[in-house]
Amino acid sequence: MVSPGASLAETAATGNAFARTRPAFLPRQLSEQELDLFVSSGERREVVPREMIFRKGELGRAMFVIESGTIQLEFGDGMPDKLIGAREFFGELALFIGNHARVANAVAAEASVLRVIEHAAFESLLQTQAPLLAQFMRRSFSYLVASEQQLIQSLKRRNEDLLVTLDSLRQTQTQLSTAERLVRTDELTGLCNRRGLYHYLDELRRSRDTTLHLGLLLVDIDHFKQINDHYGHLTGDIALRAVAREVQQAAAAIDLPCRLGGDEFALLVQVRDVEELRDRAAQITNGVRALRFHAPAEGLLVSASVGGSLCHETADWSAWYSDSDCALYLVKGEGGDTYRVIT
Numbered sequence: 001m002v003s004p005g006a007s008l009a010e011t012a013a014t015g016n017a018f019a020r021t022r023p024a025f026l027p028r029q030l031s032e033q034e035l036d037l038f039v040s041s042g043e044r045r046e047v048v049p050r051e052m053i054f055r056k057g058e059l060g061r062a063m064f065v066i067e068s069g070t071i072q073l074e075f076g077d078g079m080p081d082k083l084i085g086a087r088e089f090f091g092e093l094a095l096f097i098g099n100h101a102r103v104a105n106a107v108a109a110e111a112s113v114l115r116v117i118e119h120a121a122f123e124s125l126l127q128t129q130a131p132l133l134a135q136f137m138r139r140s141f142s143y144l145v146a147s148e149q150q151l152i153q154s155l156k157r158r159n160e161d162l163l164v165t166l167d168s169l170r171q172t173q174t175q176l177s178t179a180e181r182l183v184r185t186d187e188l189t190g191l192c193n194r195r196g197l198y199h200y201l202d203e204l205r206r207s208r209d210t211t212l213h214l215g216l217l218l219v220d221i222d223h224f225k226q227i228n229d230h231y232g233h234l235t236g237d238i239a240l241r242a243v244a245r246e247v248q249q250a251a252a253a254i255d256l257p258c259r260l261g262g263d264e265f266a267l268l269v270q271v272r273d274v275e276e277l278r279d280r281a282a283q284i285t286n287g288v289r290a291l292r293f294h295a296p297a298e299g300l301l302v303s304a305s306v307g308g309s310l311c312h313e314t315a316d317w318s319a320w321y322s323d324s325d326c327a328l329y330l331v332k333g334e335g336g337d338t339y340r341v342i343t
Helices: 008-021 032-041 093-097 119-128 130-158 160-174 178-183 194-207 224-231 233-249 274-289 317-333
Strands: 043-047 052-054 062-068 071-074 081-084 105-108 112-118 213-221 256-261 264-271 304-310 339-342
Touching (some): 032 062, 032 112, 093 119, 093 130, 194 264, 213 233, 213 339, 224 233, 233 256, 233 264, 304 317, 317 339
Parallel strands (some): 304 339
Antiparallel strands (some): 043 112, 071 105, 213 304
16 A cells, blocks of 8 residues: 555556556456356367458357457448457357347457357356356446447447437437537547536536546557658548547546547546556557558557546646646656556
């Protein structure tokens, strides 16, 4: 435990040591117990690089667990691809609802070993391992709901007429005018902007859950100027929108993801403890690192640095920002592409 009189550097060093020893949490990563269960009950399948596992639109009735290797999920429609690796799973909706149309191509990015969990095997596991499977399904559904919400936001931005209509309905419910909402939203990413953040902070004092702790994560894209210089500002905008989606994915319904300006993002969260805040930071850095882009950004690899801290109840936004910015500065000084959370 860090003593109350510890310096910021000592506190940061302690937090970083904890982050190195504690495994990062990924929402699609299986626990050791879950992995053992699926490995023991699934059919082993070896795939070679670029082998197609299934195609977008196909009906499926099996889930796949990656025992080793890497799989690339290709969503199409201008959305970045995703790389997922060992201990992660995909195609689970085919088990939950049966004959579900695949939402992406699944292609082996390298030689990999999969475990294929067919519908009959999963039903058998439900009979014998109900508590463990219930835990797995709850986490899976939470991730799927968050993904669907992000997809909806992406579709809204592609259709201005639909966006205006949906905004009008939402504004009727929230008693906000169109002008008020637009002035609080970042036009490029669809996230909240600084004005929206300050409005949220005012509302937060009256409506927040006092049983939870406030935490702030600051996110910077590493070497963003080089991305603009090498690929152009259009590709820079593509990268900004993709990172914004990863920040959004790490936010719960009660949290606020926002773009502060340039390539700087913030995520104000309500969490149980500092460990959960570190989990959110790890999710963002891992998610950004896994992004893969199509032309004109083909070959672009993006990483992000994340600094965070728990927010002291008696302090204000400027103090919260300063603490998290100090953690972010330390990450940048070490080369980026990771996170540090201090308390």
